[in-house]
Amino acid sequence: EAQVTQNPRYLITVTGKKLTVTCSQNMNHEYMSWYRQDPGLGLRQIYYSMNVEVTDKGDVPEGYKVSRKEKRNFPLILESPSPNQTSLYFCASSLYSQALPSGGSTWVQYFGPGTRLTVT
Amino acid sequence: KQEVTQIPAALSVPEGENLVLNCSFTDSAIYNLQWFRQDPGKGLTSLLLIQSSQREQTSGRLNASLDKSSGRSTLYIAASQPGDSATYLCALRGGSYIPTFGRGTSLIVHP
Numbered sequence: 001e002a003q004v005t006q007n008p009r010y011l012i013t014v015t016g017k018k019l020t021v022t023c024s025q026n027m028n029h030e031y032m033s034w035y036r037q038d039p040g041l042g043l044r045q046i047y048y049s050m051n052v053e054v055t056d057k058g059d060v061p062e063g064y065k066v067s068r069k070e071k072r073n074f075p076l077i078l079e080s081p082s083p084n085q086t087s088l089y090f091c092a093s094s095l096y097s098q099a100l101p102s103g104g105s106t107w108v109q110y111f112g113p114g115t116r117l118t119v120t
Numbered sequence: 121k122q123e124v125t126q127i128p129a130a131l132s133v134p135e136g137e138n139l140v141l142n143c144s145f146t147d148s149a150i151y152n153l154q155w156f157r158q159d160p161g162k163g164l165t166s167l168l169l170i171q172s173s174q175r176e177q178t179s180g181r182l183n184a185s186l187d188k189s190s191g192r193s194t195l196y197i198a199a200s201q202p203g204d205s206a207t208y209l210c211a212l213r214g215g216s217y218i219p220t221f222g223r224g225t226s227l228i229v230h231p
Binding site: 110 | 163
């Protein structure tokens, strides 16, 4: 089954304790990204990766790190978590460009189930 | 910078009604627009994607339209059911690889 998986699904931690949220996809997608979702602010992109060893900042990268050593994995690292990073995090993946039967191409994102992080 | 607004923020309707959810955007230079459904505590499920060159897409009881000139997309849900209760999000991708999401419309369909 084609899917994006994230672990852990729920995490409560303390300020300053380094943590990693893993993301894995089995669709051979080049593009992967991380979002955070906060009430009243919607979904905001943290980092994205166009392919292995290629990463770039999204809208809210401060306080986060990512790596893309393998195509299928895109972990999100919080070196020193703070309470303002309490949020719901989503990983997503897509093909850089999907050919359409009618011609042209598209770009469809597939989302993981989310990781609810609480930093106290 | 692209701004995406979804109206209404919340909607409660009786079962069987036809619904229209709205998504408006400020920059018409978009690559595509995608509608998602999000159930409480869960991830996003893609419903429909409209390419910049397209006017609408249909899937079952759902129909999404795109009017770039007016900066609007609508998601039409026919004969709503309680199982349609969820938050509906629209997302636009422009020239960059950073899509812009609306804040969503929270829909409740009561029996």
